[in-house]
Amino acid sequence: MAISSFHPPLRTLMGPGPSDVHPRILEALGRPTLGHLDPLFVGMMDETKELLKYAFQTSNELTLPISAPGSAGMEACFVNLLEPGDKALVCVNGVFGNRMIENVTRCGATAIRLDFAWGTAVEPAAVEAALKEHGDIKVLAFVHAETSTGALSDAEALCGLAKQYGCLSIVDAVTSMGGVPLLVDKWQADAVYSGSQKCLSCTPGLSPVTFSPAAVAAIKARKHPVQSWFLDMNLILGYWGEGGKRAYHHTAPVNALYGLHESLVMLQEEGLENAWQRHATMHSALAAGLECLGVEFVVAAEQRLPQLNSVYIPAGVDDATTRQYLLAKHDLEIGAGLGDLAGKVWRIGLMGYSAKPENIRLLLSALAAAMLAQGYECDASVALAAADAVLA
Amino acid sequence: MAISSFHPPLRTLMGPGPSDVHPRILEALGRPTLGHLDPLFVGMMDETKELLKYAFQTSNELTLPISAPGSAGMEACFVNLLEPGDKALVCVNGVFGNRMIENVTRCGATAIRLDFAWGTAVEPAAVEAALKEHGDIKVLAFVHAETSTGALSDAEALCGLAKQYGCLSIVDAVTSMGGVPLLVDKWQADAVYSGSQKCLSCTPGLSPVTFSPAAVAAIKARKHPVQSWFLDMNLILGYWGEGGKRAYHHTAPVNALYGLHESLVMLQEEGLENAWQRHATMHSALAAGLECLGVEFVVAAEQRLPQLNSVYIPAGVDDATTRQYLLAKHDLEIGAGLGDLAGKVWRIGLMGYSAKPENIRLLLSALAAAMLAQGYECDASVALAAADAVLA
Known part of the structure; x- marks a missing residue:
């Protein structure tokens, strides 16, 4: 046995944590x-x-x-x-x-x-x-x-x-x-x-x-x-x-x-209130984009956490296939469901340094691609435009 | 209150742990x-x-x-x-x-x-x-x-x-x-x-x-x-x-x-046996040097840990004064006594990356200087030569 140093790839972490580290x-x-x-x-x-x-x-x-x-x-x-x-x-x-x-x-x-x-x-x-x-x-x-x-x-x-x-x-x-x-x-x-x-x-x-x-x-x-x-x-x-x-x-x-x-x-340095506002804005942009992809939230809007977005996996789309696609092709991690929600939902994190426009655009385009590859019809460009409209 | 990033100095860690990190x-x-x-x-x-x-x-x-x-x-x-x-x-x-x-x-x-x-x-x-x-x-x-x-x-x-x-x-x-x-x-x-x-x-x-x-x-x-x-x-x-x-x-x-x-x-990579041998050798070199400084070990030779050297503080030398001198003038940390031994002993670590000739030479010369400054008579050059004889 000879084990050598471990060099991890650079992932984008949009699961339930850990989030991207600055x-x-x-x-x-x-x-x-x-x-x-x-x-x-x-x-x-x-x-x-x-x-x-x-x-x-x-x-x-x-x-x-x-x-x-x-x-x-x-x-x-x-x-x-x-x-x-x-x-x-x-x-x-x-x-x-x-x-x-x-x-x-x-x-x-x-x-x-x-x-x-x-x-x-x-x-x-x-x-x-x-x-x-x-x-x-x-x-x-x-x-x-x-x-x-x-x-x-x-x-x-x-x-x-x-x-x-x-x-x-x-x-x-x-x-x-x-x-x-x-x-x-x-x-x-x-x-x-x-x-x-x-x-x-x-x-x-x-x-x-x-x-x-x-x-x-x-x-x-x-x-x-x-x-x-x-x-x-x-x-x-x-x-x-x-x-x-x-x-x-x-x-x-x-x-x-x-x-x-x-x-x-x-x-x-950022200020707590500004950090809260940033999470709220990024959530709105992500939600606008996901809606265009036909992806629905688990939690009602008024009880929703901006930094942790649980969404139902659309019919005809496979949980593991999608997450593997995102990880393998885009170095992008999102979270699986836990407990009663395992296999039914994804958990998309927008936490801390992960709560930024680049991550939202990556998520929307990569998720659309992963679902299209499974025959699910959606249009990434419309979703990206909807997110950008919120971010503008 | 505005607190800024923390930038620690580069210390040499020869206390009871943490040791120097490679x-x-x-x-x-x-x-x-x-x-x-x-x-x-x-x-x-x-x-x-x-x-x-x-x-x-x-x-x-x-x-x-x-x-x-x-x-x-x-x-x-x-x-x-x-x-x-x-x-x-x-x-x-x-x-x-x-x-x-x-x-x-x-x-x-x-x-x-x-x-x-x-x-x-x-x-x-x-x-x-x-x-x-x-x-x-x-x-x-x-x-x-x-x-x-x-x-x-x-x-x-x-x-x-x-x-x-x-x-x-x-x-x-x-x-x-x-x-x-x-x-x-x-x-x-x-x-x-x-x-x-x-x-x-x-x-x-x-x-x-x-x-x-x-x-x-x-x-x-x-x-x-x-x-x-x-x-x-x-x-x-x-x-x-x-x-x-x-x-x-x-x-x-x-x-x-x-x-x-x-x-x-x-x-x-080093091999366990080689690591054990390195600790044993470094301990022998340190012990040879300390003996020349008139500093005595707490533990009998056959029960002694090579990587943690407890030594009595010589009469006329002050515990805190010495440790502060080492830290302030040499960025060198050694350990205080714990429990019943507080104030009576120092604990000098030779652990892992800290167990190397440079650290032994630094410790002997800095400790001699700290004790000399308090009127304790000792000769660093003799101690360094004794350590080097073991390391040769």
Whole structure:
């Protein structure tokens, strides 16, 4: 066996994440490694916390990136807030709500499950009814932007209900951060986690989290130790804590954090509102083009995520054939359906650096070609013109 | 607030890790990001597993990198092998043995603690006595290479005792992999975890793990689900499993894995035995030089790790002053003492790409200058000549 260096081709990433990574971020990854307790690195950690507070729109002191992917960020929220015997109301409208249930039960807590049709938002009225019915819910958990379906839920209303009924909220903002408004303080969200590889256009592997003062109080009042040593926020805070002594907890992923820092600097340069507007505009252009190709959206327009577009695979067109065509002939990746939607939909991402006119034009022309090759009638030039009309 | 891009200086890393990262690995990190289910990326994952089998000297099928730092690798071993009510015998001869105890108790299992003086190896005779005394131990856990003290324990003897007394062994090989012999199959170790940022010279953030068939059988026979969803090997195996369908579990840290792959390709090119020999030679050269400076080792010669050199801070020399001098004037990082040894010792790493003659010469001359500046009498030229005599 002799294995040689791996040189990946240059793909265009329009799936559910990772999204295209900006060259500035790729370059940042390769900067010289510092020790994880080097004063200059510690200064960069402090800057990263400040930049994350901006991205989350929060003044929460406990705001930092977990040194692992979004699934670990999810687990960090659940294992820190829940204790054995607690009850959590979990809203399920896609794959990631199901994963939340798994997290709750592995904490020795009880999950009360509230289902919504895949491709629709969580209904606040149904949540309120459940909160009324069960008087002893500690945590209300939901997914802000369901990456498996492309539905956007009303996080402001849901976090408000949590406050009204005396619960803590856990919000999955993996796909929402940087792509649509996410206002942690205004909405009074308690524990929120995201991912580096979606609308921040960074590489996968890090999970920004933020905890409100109420969440921190709950963590400090725990009767049982947090079941995970690696994700125990009491210990992580000792390492990421402002100003004071840095207590060694784990070795931070130094170079990955260079990339996250760079991506957050870029978000600050663009401005959050401008980033949200860009995602909205690119979505409108893509939607105009897809309509001309006869491709229909899974989610109703008013509940649709601009950065994750779930569309039905037209009759007569094959899922795998199409995705293979795009990858082989155009180095273009789009996402397959997950769970109940596998084989029925594609998921087209317009996240971060991927949300740009060139990608929309590539997607429309390549998808039209892939479908034409299977005998499906469509006209790429009309679709491109419709998208360009929005972009003009 | 306007925060700009972070440009770290070029340091020489001779602490307890991260070690100097080879330019080939830094370059690999910035290669174009692929989707985490892209067939080309999946092929690279298969190669990484093969390369890790070589580095671990194992044919264990369940060999892969955990998508988080070494502490998560440790936790992965404990949460998968231990269930509530189980008993684990934990050998403690430094910081990381203490951390193992934390892991055991957070699993709801009972830790039986066996202490050894810091700076010494784990004593197999004491371990055997404890195994005899307690008849129902499920797991024997120990640290192969204690990064907090620089002591190397006899993993072959300890894993042999585990087999003899019907236990599973958990071995911390974070600092040993690539630096000293680590022969997982020959020694019949059951669950072993390492880190990317030590003798592999890769960036921090990934934790290679391997599980023997006996360990896998214990995981499959569990009565309770693994308490961590993120670290549940049953689920991770579905994503990393050979050949078959890749079940989405979490989004792999794609670019970090490019770096690990490159570092393992380099290890294969050098050859494991050559890497071990290089670490041994560099250690001898460093030790010869340090002796001339009157700097003494914490660990007896026959139990000493070549890649992590704990030395007493000479009388009249200040810990922090010296480390700050090295960092400020020479961009050279060495490590402080941890736990009981804080303020009393330095930890000088010779790991991976850091284990080279240039680094030894820099360390000896810079350390001599730092100590001379504090009125400590020593002669750098004599120390350099002694090191060169070994290197010749």
